[in-house]
Amino acid sequence: MIQNLRTEVKKLLKDKKVDIVLGWEKGSLPLSSSPLFIHKEEDVDRLIFDETCRNNLTTYLTKDKRKLGKTYDKIGIVVKGCDARSIVLYVVEQQIKRENVIIIGVPCNGVLEKKKILQKTENKEILESKIDGNNIHLKGRDFDLKFPLKDVLCDSCLTCRYPDAPVHNIFIGKPRKEVDIKDEFKNVIDFEKKSSEERWEYTKDEYARCIRCYACRNVCPACYCNECFVDQNDPQWIGKTPEVTDSIIFHLIRNLHVAGRCVDCGACVSACPVDLDLRIMNKKVEKEVKERFDYTAGLDIDEKPAMVSYCENEKQDFIMG
Amino acid sequence: MKNTYIPFQMKVKKIYTESPDRTLKTFDLSYINEEDKFDFLPGQFCEFSILGKGESPFGIASSPTEEDILKFTVNRTGSVTNEIHYLQEGDIVGIRGPLGNWYPVEKFKGQDVVIIGGGFAFTTLRSLLVYMLEHRKDYGKITVIYGARNSDLFIYKDEIEEWEKRDDLTLHLTIDNPVKGWNKLTGFVPTVVKEVSLDPTSWCVVCGPPIMIKYTLPVLTEIGFPDEKIYTSLERRMKCGIGKCGRCNIGSKYVCIDGPVFSYEEIKKIPEAL
Amino acid sequence: MIKIKKSEFNKFIENLQKNYSVFAPVTDGKATAFKKIKSSDDINNKVLNTKRSPKEIFFPQSEVLFQYTEKGMEVPKREEKPFAIWGMRNCDTKSLLLLDKVFGEAHQMPKKDMYKDPYWKEKYDNCLVFNLACNEPLSTCFCNWFDGGPFDKTGSDIFVVETDDSFIFEAVSDKGKKFLTDCKTTENESDKEIKKIEKLKETAESFLAEKEDISSLFSKTKEIWDEPIWDEIAAKCVNCGACTFVCPTCHCFDVSDEGKGNKGKRIRLWDSCMFAIFTKEASGHNPRSQSTQRVRQRVMHKYNYFMDNYDEHLCTGCGRCVVVCPTNLDIREVIKKILNYKNEE
Ligand SMILES: Cc1cc2nc3c(=O)[nH]c(=O)nc-3n(C[C@H](O)[C@H](O)[C@H](O)COP(=O)(O)OP(=O)(O)OC[C@H]3O[C@@H](n4cnc5c(N)ncnc54)[C@H](O)[C@@H]3O)c2cc1C
Ligand code: SF4
Ligand code: SF4
Ligand code: SF4
Ligand code: SF4
Ligand code: SF4
Ligand code: FES
Numbered sequence: 043m044i045q046n047l048r049t050e051v052k053k054l055l056k057d058k059k060v061d062i063v064l065g066w067e068k069g070s071l072p073l074s075s076s077p078l079f080i081h082k083e084e085d086v087d088r089l090i091f092d093e094t095c096r097n098n099l100t101t102y103l104t105k106d107k108r109k110l111g112k113t114y115d116k117i118g119i120v121v122k123g124c125d126a127r128s129i130v131l132y133v134v135e136q137q138i139k140r141e142n143v144i145i146i147g148v149p150c151n152g153v154l155e156k157k158k159i160l161q162k163t164e165n166k167e168i169l170e171s172k173i174d175g176n177n178i179h180l181k182g183r184d185f186d187l188k189f190p191l192k193d194v195l196c197d198s199c200l201t202c203r204y205p206d207a208p209v210h211n212i213f214i215g216k217p218r219k220e221v222d223i224k225d226e227f228k229n230v231i232d233f234e235k236k237s238s239e240e241r242w243e244y245t246k247d248e249y250a251r252c253i254r255c256y257a258c259r260n261v262c263p264a265c266y267c268n269e270c271f272v273d274q275n276d277p278q279w280i281g282k283t284p285e286v287t288d289s290i291i292f293h294l295i296r297n298l299h300v301a302g303r304c305v306d307c308g309a310c311v312s313a314c315p316v317d318l319d320l321r322i323m324n325k326k327v328e329k330e331v332k333e334r335f336d337y338t339a340g341l342d343i344d345e346k347p348a349m350v351s352y353c354e355n356e357k358q359d360f361i362m363g
Numbered sequence: 364m365k366n367t368y369i370p371f372q373m374k375v376k377k378i379y380t381e382s383p384d385r386t387l388k389t390f391d392l393s394y395i396n397e398e399d400k401f402d403f404l405p406g407q408f409c410e411f412s413i414l415g416k417g418e419s420p421f422g423i424a425s426s427p428t429e430e431d432i433l434k435f436t437v438n439r440t441g442s443v444t445n446e447i448h449y450l451q452e453g454d455i456v457g458i459r460g461p462l463g464n465w466y467p468v469e470k471f472k473g474q475d476v477v478i479i480g481g482g483f484a485f486t487t488l489r490s491l492l493v494y495m496l497e498h499r500k501d502y503g504k505i506t507v508i509y510g511a512r513n514s515d516l517f518i519y520k521d522e523i524e525e526w527e528k529r530d531d532l533t534l535h536l537t538i539d540n541p542v543k544g545w546n547k548l549t550g551f552v553p554t555v556v557k558e559v560s561l562d563p564t565s566w567c568v569v570c571g572p573p574i575m576i577k578y579t580l581p582v583l584t585e586i587g588f589p590d591e592k593i594y595t596s597l598e599r600r601m602k603c604g605i606g607k608c609g610r611c612n613i614g615s616k617y618v619c620i621d622g623p624v625f626s627y628e629e630i631k632k633i634p635e636a637l
Numbered sequence: 638m639i640k641i642k643k644s645e646f647n648k649f650i651e652n653l654q655k656n657y658s659v660f661a662p663v664t665d666g667k668a669t670a671f672k673k674i675k676s677s678d679d680i681n682n683k684v685l686n687t688k689r690s691p692k693e694i695f696f697p698q699s700e701v702l703f704q705y706t707e708k709g710m711e712v713p714k715r716e717e718k719p720f721a722i723w724g725m726r727n728c729d730t731k732s733l734l735l736l737d738k739v740f741g742e743a744h745q746m747p748k749k750d751m752y753k754d755p756y757w758k759e760k761y762d763n764c765l766v767f768n769l770a771c772n773e774p775l776s777t778c779f780c781n782w783f784d785g786g787p788f789d790k791t792g793s794d795i796f797v798v799e800t801d802d803s804f805i806f807e808a809v810s811d812k813g814k815k816f817l818t819d820c821k822t823t824e825n826e827s828d829k830e831i832k833k834i835e836k837l838k839e840t841a842e843s844f845l846a847e848k849e850d851i852s853s854l855f856s857k858t859k860e861i862w863d864e865p866i867w868d869e870i871a872a873k874c875v876n877c878g879a880c881t882f883v884c885p886t887c888h889c890f891d892v893s894d895e896g897k898g899n900k901g902k903r904i905r906l907w908d909s910c911m912f913a914i915f916t917k918e919a920s921g922h923n924p925r926s927q928s929t930q931r932v933r934q935r936v937m938h939k940y941n942y943f944m945d946n947y948d949e950h951l952c953t954g955c956g957r958c959v960v961v962c963p964t965n966l967d968i969r970e971v972i973k974k975i976l977n978y979k980n981e982e
Binding site: 365366367368369370372414415416417418440441444457573598599600602603605606607608609610612613614615620634635 | 702703705709710712739740750751752753754755756862863888889890891892893894896897898901903905908910915916917918919920922924934937938941942943945946
């Protein structure tokens with residue numbers, strides 16, 4: 043698979059079909075990868091795709107990185123299913139032109155969640171790791187663990203319905219087709235069953251840890267505003283302190299802004315340095331949007347952005363109630 | 364130890380509206396407590412507080428010789444400056460200062476000085492000019508070039524009239540484009556600097572919008588001013604004013620404590636200064 | 638040298654709490670941080686680098702500078718007891734020395750008092766720092782690049798080594814000496830203990846990756862300031878503030894007023910040079926509007942500008958930023974890239 047991918051990418055660069063290709067390379071930490079910007083053919087050999095390719099690279103197409111879109115007429119980008127859905131979102135929201143990106147789909151079997159791995163090793167450092175088939179083997183100074191890979195995949199991946207890029211120019215390897223997922227909203231349903239005190243306690247404790255570094259926002263493909271509401275000072279919309287009330291307001295507004303646009307790529311979840319459970323609210327909103335509008339973000343490139351006026355006009359009783 | 368973050372209170376004594384579009388106002392503040400009075404030199408600045416809104420840095424426009432007041436001219440542009448513009452005479456405001464360094468008036472003694480200013484950035488230049496005029500005997504020839512987009516945008520118009528009458532001071536006023544009724548110079552400051560004949564053995568102080576500074580400094584070099592005799596005042600976003608909050612640096616220099624006054628010689632050593 | 642059996646650790650902490658507010662590494666929800674502890678049971682001596690750095694004990698993420706009413710301004714009263722911090726690692730104790738340069742004086746000396754940060758000074762000058770040796774450094778630790786080390790004592794009052802059955806204390810500063818003398822525990826300088834410590838130290842140092850020679854980093858960063866290498870370094874950064882917020886040496890903050898009418902407070906909050914609005918001026922002009930300029934600011938500040946002003950690197954090699962960066966922008970690799978960069982000429 044990886045050889046085919048590299049060959050295709052080399053070809054694209056050689057034929058000048060693209061000016062740059064976004065992919066992943068091996069990271070500097072165990073079980074990590076890092077975004078790779080390929081300009082030259084000789085860099086293609088650094089390209090990888092495996093369970094460590096966590097980042098949603100489409101975020102580089104917008105935001106501060108909008109200059110990427112300006113500097114290059116043709117951008118190639120390697121995408122998992124969720125990543126490709128972010129591109130659909132960009133096209134629908136007219137952030138990029140479809141013809142300016144060459145979408146290279148790769149078959150995704152899910153990516154690793156560092157936090158789950160650290161739970162397994164009880165926060166001990168991994169010094170050696172190996173993935174073979176459906177199992178993962180980890181070694182540290184005083185442990186040697188082997189367990190099924192799916193124990194440490196991202197929650198988003200475990201409930202992912204569309205592992206293949208729904209829109210692509212090239213697809214490398216064998217597509218996995220739509221996966222039949224029954225309990226996509228299990229975390230939300232379980233959460234809803236709790237009493238409102240329990241829900242509040244949980245929410246409060248989670249958001250109390252937020253350090254307002256905005257990594258979640260900055261890696262999120264759906265957050266690409268030039269000036270985010272939290273950064274405005276005249277008027278200043280919300281407090282900038284890490285107090286739990288300020289943080290909750292930040293996250294709730296962000297949730298509303300990405301409502302019907304979040305593709306559940308999990309980028310925010312793994313970016314968060316203090317391991318907040320950001321997914322529960324993302325999924326809650328996604329579930330509401332699905333139930334009320336029968337809409338799933340990022341699947342249909344011809345769809346009008348139906349969600350645009352949604353958060354302003356609709357009843358917002360689902361937030362806390 | 365005095366808490367350096369706590370402003371002391373001053374009373375708004377007098378407000379002047381400087382421009383007909385009301386975007387520029389000058390505020391004379393008087394001390395409430397004698398012990399708050401501080402020594403400073405032209406070029407220094409203060410943090411001006413409106414409690415509940417925040418703090419903003421402004422160059423001190425009064426001269427140290429005007430002992431009972433502090434004068435600031437404020438351009439209305441954002442949250443704090445908006446609030447400052449709502450002030451009424453008699454209101455109480457907070458001040459922290461004096462902050463930063465100053466124009467090297469000690470070095471100017473006995474020598475000719477050229478002052479070049481643009482727009483509302485004439486504030487600390489007013490301080491310098493008034494200071495030198497108060498100690499007139501200490502200095503040689505004083506030449507002032509002051510430019511504004513149009514004649515409405517000069518600040519301290521009444522004082523300019525007074526200065527024009529003096530024979531111990533050469534004053535060149537210029538506006539960007541000719542208009543009927545304007546019989547002084549026209550053209551951008553850098554061009555005017557080239558046109559009026561300046562003596563490159565003088566000291567020179569330049570203050571104005573960044574773009575003006577950027578284009579004026581090379582002209583001065585062309586005329587023959589050595590880098591170490593050209594001074595200018597730089598601006599960066601600030602918060603603490605005391606070298607801690609980290610945002611006002613240009614390279615390893617912090618505008619709030621290493622500046623705001625820099626010589627052209629120093630500026631050339633820090634990339635991105637202009 | 639003083640030895641305290643692990644079984645006596647609880648009592649030791651209890652005694653310490655009589656005169657000090659004791660902070661120590663704790664597991665707080667899913668993350669680790671230095672927090673004020675209720676009892677020694679809260680302490681997690683196993684965690685090497687807490688996710689959040691202990692700088693927040695002295696320089697909290699949000700701190701009230703003063704409250705104001707129509708009557709005037711008032712600094713909130715702080716709790717009476719001085720701080721004791723248990724379990725800091727060398728990279729963190731060193732960071733306190735660096736921060737004290739910024740908050741204690743700033744590099745401009747003439748008007749001293751004005752440049753003293755009273756909030757920092759009050760807490761820092763009265764604290765007692767216990768530096769716990771790192772028996773098992775992580776693969777992300779690179780304190781040795783900056784002449785620190787798992788058993789280095791710089792910046793602490795009392796140096797502590799955890800052995801199999803005890804904690805061994807050694808006074809480093811005068812404050813530390815006084816504390817240990819007052820402890821009234823008998824001194825015991827046994828060869829056995831010294832050997833144990835030597836052994837632990839050796840093992841710990843063997844865990845560290847090879848030391849990189851960074852002596853030319855200062856001149857090199859200056860040289861390449863204008864080179865295109867920065868675009869390459871910065872390309873993947875998404876300009877979140879994670880690296881700077883977890884960093885024990887980053888000191889930047891914003892000041893913001895909260896209040897209505899005559900009542901309110903002025904607070905300071907951590908800020909980061911990675912954020913675009915950090916330097917954005919009212920006119921809209923922004924001297925560091927590009928992501929590349931901001932990444933360069935962070936790297937230059939740590940390895941060049943701070944050196945220029947204080948003759949030290951503003952980095953202790955704790956590796957926190959390496960761990961948290963969502964794009965794996967590894968500062969160690971940035972340093973290596975810079976050191977190995979060949980200018981075109
Ligand atoms: C040394 C120095 C001297 C100055 N002298 C004058 C003067 O005499 N007259 C005048 O009108 N203006 C002066 N300025 C610019 C003035 O400080 C800003 O226009 C003002 O801070 C804008 O504040 P705001 O709250 O209205 O704008 P906002 O955009 O709402 O800014 C919010 C805050 O950011 C900071 N900030 C934003 N822009 C700047 C900036 N350009 N410089 C510094 N801090 C900034 C301030 O803390 C400000 O309160 C000076 C700036 C400096 C650095
Ligand atoms: S909110 Fe999180 S999961 Fe949703 S699109 Fe953004 S980064 Fe991905
Ligand atoms: S990444 Fe985590 S800590 Fe940072 S702002 Fe988002 S939720 Fe808060
Ligand atoms: S820059 Fe990184 S390694 Fe250096 S002190 Fe800060 S967090 Fe630690
Ligand atoms: S690296 Fe950035 S955030 Fe950290 S101290 Fe330097 S300027 Fe401030
Ligand atoms: S944590 Fe990484 S991505 Fe975020 S600002 Fe720092 S270097 Fe950039
Ligand atoms: S204004 Fe805070 S460091 Fe200069």
